[in-house]
Amino acid sequence: MADIIQLLPDSVANQIAAGEVIQRPASVVKELVENAIDAGATQIKVNIKDAGRTLIQIIDNGSGMSDTDARMAFERHSTSKIKSANDIFAIRTMGFRGEALASIAAIADVELRTKEHDHDLGTFIHISGSNIITQEPVSCDNGTNFQIKNLFFNVPARRKFLKSNPAELKHIINEIQRIALANPEISLSLHHNGSAIYELASSNKRVRIVSIFGKNINQSLIPIDTETTxxxxxxxxGxxxxxxxxxxxxxxxxxxxYMKHPFFHRAIMQAYEKILPPDAIPSYFISFDLDPADIDVNIHPTKTEIKFENESAIWQILQASVRExxxxxxIVPSIDFDQAGSVEIPMARHNFDEVAMPEIKVNPNYNPFETQTPAKSYSGAGSSFSSRPAERPNSTNWQSLYKGLEPDFSAKPEDQEEEPVQFRIDEQQTTKSSVQFKNKYILTPVKSGLMVIDQKRAHERILYERLMQVLENNEVASQQQLFxxxxxxxxxxxxxxxxxLPDLRALGFDIRDFGKNSFIVNGTPGVLNTSSPIEIIESLLEAYKNSPVSLQEKARETVAISLAQASAIPYGHALKPGEISELIDNLFACQTPNFSPKGKKVLSIMPLEDFEKLLK
Incomplete structure (x- = not known):
C-alpha cells in the first residue's frame, strides 16, 4: 500500500489557519490595528469600502519595518514578540503568534508600504493568495500602510457566507470601539465609503467613552478605582x-x-442586585491591570477569552469595588436616621434625682364571680377610691331599641331586579372574570379549565399582524408628533x-437623519399608541441586532417583528380590567393567536382534571 500522508503546502495551511483567525472583515481590522498599536503608533486611520469586501486600509505612524522584516512578517509563526515559551506568560503586546499576516495574505490581495523613521526609502510588497508578486523600494510616509483588497477572493464559500454590508460594518465598528476604549491616548479614525464614522482625538478614558457613545452617557458614568497587591x-x-x-x-x-468574561459579569450584576429595573443590564467600562504571569491569553485564536489564575479573588475584589x-x-439605599418611626434614644438626664419604683394599684376585695359587689372603700398607697354596686343589666323592653329599623321586605329598590342574580359563567362573563397574575400573565376560566395567557407575547402577536396588514395593503398611516x-x-x-430607515418609513415612521449620528422623529405609526417614540426606536434596534434573519432577507417582516417586540406591553405592567378584556378580544381576532411572531407559545390551558388531582 502506498504512503498516503503528506505535508500540506504552505498556501493551503495558511488558508486553514485563516479560517480560525480571519472570520470576517472585522477580524482583519482587529489584527492590523493591534499590530499598529504594537508598533508604537499614536495615530491610526482605517478606511473601509463595501464593509471590507472591496478594501480595508490601515495607515499608522508607528515604527515601520525594514525590507527584510517586511518580507518575513508574512511567514507563518514569524514574530518579534516572543523567543521562548516562557515569553508567552510575560506578554503585554496585542499580537504575538505571527499568524495574522500570513492568514490574511492567503485569502486576499495585499499591498504593504512601510518605512522606518530614520530611512529615506521604504519597502513595497504585493502578495496575492500567499504568492509574492512584487517587492521593491518605494518612497512613502513613516510607518505602515496596509491595503487588503478582495477579501476571500480565492475562497468563494467563505465570501458567500458573509452577511450584508450593514451587518459586517457593524462588526467592524464594534472592533474599533473595543480598541479605542482600551487605548484612549491613541488618535483613531474610521471612514466607510468616504464617510467619517469616527474621528477620535487623543484623550482620557471618560472623554473617549463620551466620544463613542454620545454625550448623554456622560451623566450616568460613575468612576471606579481600586488598587490591591x-x-x-x-x-x-453606569x-x-x-x-x-x-x-x-x-x-x-x-x-x-478586550476580553469576554461571563463570570466577572455576574459579579457586577450581583453588585447591582435589587437596585436595577427588571431585566436591565448596567453599562460598565472596566480595566484590569495585573501581572501577565497571572493570566493566560493563549487559550483562543482571537484572544478574547482569558484565563485568570486568581479568578475567585478578583471576583470578590470586583464586586466590592462596584458596591463601593x-x-x-x-446609589445604594442607605439608612436614614431622620425618618419618622425610627427608634428614639432618650437624652441623658443632668439632674440625677432618686428614681422611685412604680406603684401597682390592686383591689384585693374584687371577686369576679360576684354579680353584685357591696360598696367598700379601699385605700392604697398614694390614692383611694370606693367601689360602687354593679348596675343590674336592663333585660326588659330591649325590643324598643330597634323600633323603626325593621327591614321592609315588601319595598323594592328602584335598581333591584325582579329575579335574584344567579352566579354563572358564560361567554360574556369569561373576559370579565379574567385576572392578571404577577403583572405578567392573564388567567381566564374556560369550559375545559383555566387558560393562561402571556400578556407580552399576546400583544406582540396583535401588533405584528396589524403591522403586516399595513405593509400588505400599503396603508401607511403616520401620526405626526406635536413636538x-x-x-x-x-x-x-x-x-x-x-x-x-426605508422599511421604517413603510411602517409609518417619519425619521430623518440629522447628521453626526443624530436623528429627528417627526411621526410614528398610527397603529402604535406610544408617548415615547425614542424609547421604542432604541428597543427596536436592540431587538433587530439580535434577530437571526439577515437584513437582506425578509427585511420588512424582520422590522415588523422587532417593532412589535419593542412596542408590546412589558412584563410588570399592571392592566386595568377593560384593558385585559380588550387584549383577549384582539388576540383571538388574530390569524395565529397561539404563537408569538418569534414562534413562542402565547397561551396554555390547564385542564380541570389537573386541578382536581392537585387537591386529592
Whole structure:
C-alpha cells in the first residue's frame, strides 16, 4: 500500500489557519490595528469600502519595518514578540503568534508600504493568495500602510457566507470601539465609503467613552478605582436608572486587551442586585491591570477569552469595588436616621434625682364571680377610691331599641331586579372574570379549565399582524408628533438605523437623519399608541441586532417583528380590567393567536382534571 500522508503546502495551511483567525472583515481590522498599536503608533486611520469586501486600509505612524522584516512578517509563526515559551506568560503586546499576516495574505490581495523613521526609502510588497508578486523600494510616509483588497477572493464559500454590508460594518465598528476604549491616548479614525464614522482625538478614558457613545452617557458614568497587591481595577460603571435591557455597553479589558468574561459579569450584576429595573443590564467600562504571569491569553485564536489564575479573588475584589462606587455616589439605599418611626434614644438626664419604683394599684376585695359587689372603700398607697354596686343589666323592653329599623321586605329598590342574580359563567362573563397574575400573565376560566395567557407575547402577536396588514395593503398611516424629538446614537446603532430607515418609513415612521449620528422623529405609526417614540426606536434596534434573519432577507417582516417586540406591553405592567378584556378580544381576532411572531407559545390551558388531582 502506498504512503498516503503528506505535508500540506504552505498556501493551503495558511488558508486553514485563516479560517480560525480571519472570520470576517472585522477580524482583519482587529489584527492590523493591534499590530499598529504594537508598533508604537499614536495615530491610526482605517478606511473601509463595501464593509471590507472591496478594501480595508490601515495607515499608522508607528515604527515601520525594514525590507527584510517586511518580507518575513508574512511567514507563518514569524514574530518579534516572543523567543521562548516562557515569553508567552510575560506578554503585554496585542499580537504575538505571527499568524495574522500570513492568514490574511492567503485569502486576499495585499499591498504593504512601510518605512522606518530614520530611512529615506521604504519597502513595497504585493502578495496575492500567499504568492509574492512584487517587492521593491518605494518612497512613502513613516510607518505602515496596509491595503487588503478582495477579501476571500480565492475562497468563494467563505465570501458567500458573509452577511450584508450593514451587518459586517457593524462588526467592524464594534472592533474599533473595543480598541479605542482600551487605548484612549491613541488618535483613531474610521471612514466607510468616504464617510467619517469616527474621528477620535487623543484623550482620557471618560472623554473617549463620551466620544463613542454620545454625550448623554456622560451623566450616568460613575468612576471606579481600586488598587490591591493582586490587581488594579479602574474605569466607569453606569447608574442603574440608565441601564438598558440588552447588551451593548459592557466592556472588560485586561492589560489593555478586550476580553469576554461571563463570570466577572455576574459579579457586577450581583453588585447591582435589587437596585436595577427588571431585566436591565448596567453599562460598565472596566480595566484590569495585573501581572501577565497571572493570566493566560493563549487559550483562543482571537484572544478574547482569558484565563485568570486568581479568578475567585478578583471576583470578590470586583464586586466590592462596584458596591463601593455605588455607595459613594448614593446609589445604594442607605439608612436614614431622620425618618419618622425610627427608634428614639432618650437624652441623658443632668439632674440625677432618686428614681422611685412604680406603684401597682390592686383591689384585693374584687371577686369576679360576684354579680353584685357591696360598696367598700379601699385605700392604697398614694390614692383611694370606693367601689360602687354593679348596675343590674336592663333585660326588659330591649325590643324598643330597634323600633323603626325593621327591614321592609315588601319595598323594592328602584335598581333591584325582579329575579335574584344567579352566579354563572358564560361567554360574556369569561373576559370579565379574567385576572392578571404577577403583572405578567392573564388567567381566564374556560369550559375545559383555566387558560393562561402571556400578556407580552399576546400583544406582540396583535401588533405584528396589524403591522403586516399595513405593509400588505400599503396603508401607511403616520401620526405626526406635536413636538418632534431629536436623539443621538452611537456609530454602530446609527449605521444600523440608517440601513433600515426605508422599511421604517413603510411602517409609518417619519425619521430623518440629522447628521453626526443624530436623528429627528417627526411621526410614528398610527397603529402604535406610544408617548415615547425614542424609547421604542432604541428597543427596536436592540431587538433587530439580535434577530437571526439577515437584513437582506425578509427585511420588512424582520422590522415588523422587532417593532412589535419593542412596542408590546412589558412584563410588570399592571392592566386595568377593560384593558385585559380588550387584549383577549384582539388576540383571538388574530390569524395565529397561539404563537408569538418569534414562534413562542402565547397561551396554555390547564385542564380541570389537573386541578382536581392537585387537591386529592
Amino acid at each position: 493582586l490587581v488594579k481595577i479602574s474605569g466607569f460603571i 447608574q442603574p436608572k440608565f441601564a438598558r435591557k440588552t447588551f451593548g455597553e459592557q466592556f472588560f479589558f485586561v492589560n489593555k486587551r 462606587a455605588l455607595g459613594k455616589f448614593n 418632534p424629538e431629536t436623539f443621538e446614537l452611537n456609530a454602530s446603532d446609527a449605521t444600523l438605523l440608517t440601513s433600515i
